[in-house]
Amino acid sequence: MTVHEILKMGDPRLLRVAQPVRAFDTPALHALIADMFDTMEAAQGAGLAAPQIGVDLQLVIFGFTHNARYPDRPPVPRTVLLNPVITPLSDEVVDGWEGCLSVPGLRGRVPRFAHIRYRGLDPAGQVIEREVDGFHAVVVQHECDHLIGRLYPTRMTDLTQLGFTSVLFPDLVDNDDD
Numbered sequence: 001m002t003v004h005e006i007l008k009m010g011d012p013r014l015l016r017v018a019q020p021v022r023a024f025d026t027p028a029l030h031a032l033i034a035d036m037f038d039t040m041e042a043a044q045g046a047g048l049a050a051p052q053i054g055v056d057l058q059l060v061i062f063g064f065t066h067n068a069r070y071p072d073r074p075p076v077p078r079t080v081l082l083n084p085v086i087t088p089l090s091d092e093v094v095d096g097w098e099g100c101l102s103v104p105g106l107r108g109r110v111p112r113f114a115h116i117r118y119r120g121l122d123p124a125g126q127v128i129e130r131e132v133d134g135f136h137a138v139v140v141q142h143e144c145d146h147l148i149g150r151l152y153p154t155r156m157t158d159l160t161q162l163g164f165t166s167v168l169f170p171d172l173v174d175n176d177d178d
Contacts, residue, residue, distance in 0.1 A: 109158065
């Protein structure tokens, strides 16, 4: 398949609200998903949203067993999620360090709901619904923000907690480009 260029912060396409996926189980959709996984894996990402490669669709992928950018994080199941809806399951919010393939070289402390339910469709149009917490919940919220034109720095409440990965985490193997 194809590894796509990942759009960077400042590109106006990252600020759009993505359109719902309406055609399921098509060759074009399956090819796009395969390209997204190739792109995410080439960049050592934990997830990727279609708008990050310039595709204006409500489509996110995520998941890994081990990730060099997040070596201490538990595995997240490999998932394709179309037209997602996130529902917080409590008011509890946790702050954690996040990076983004569209904001290379930086990390910031971002508040996220600790426990969520996400619901959407798989590539065949079948319902996916899960209740998750921890890093899995963070990844889903982060990727779904791309579908509404938000990057993690816009969620931050304290910009003194934004910095270069190489400075904040000098021992991290992959700190040249998030």
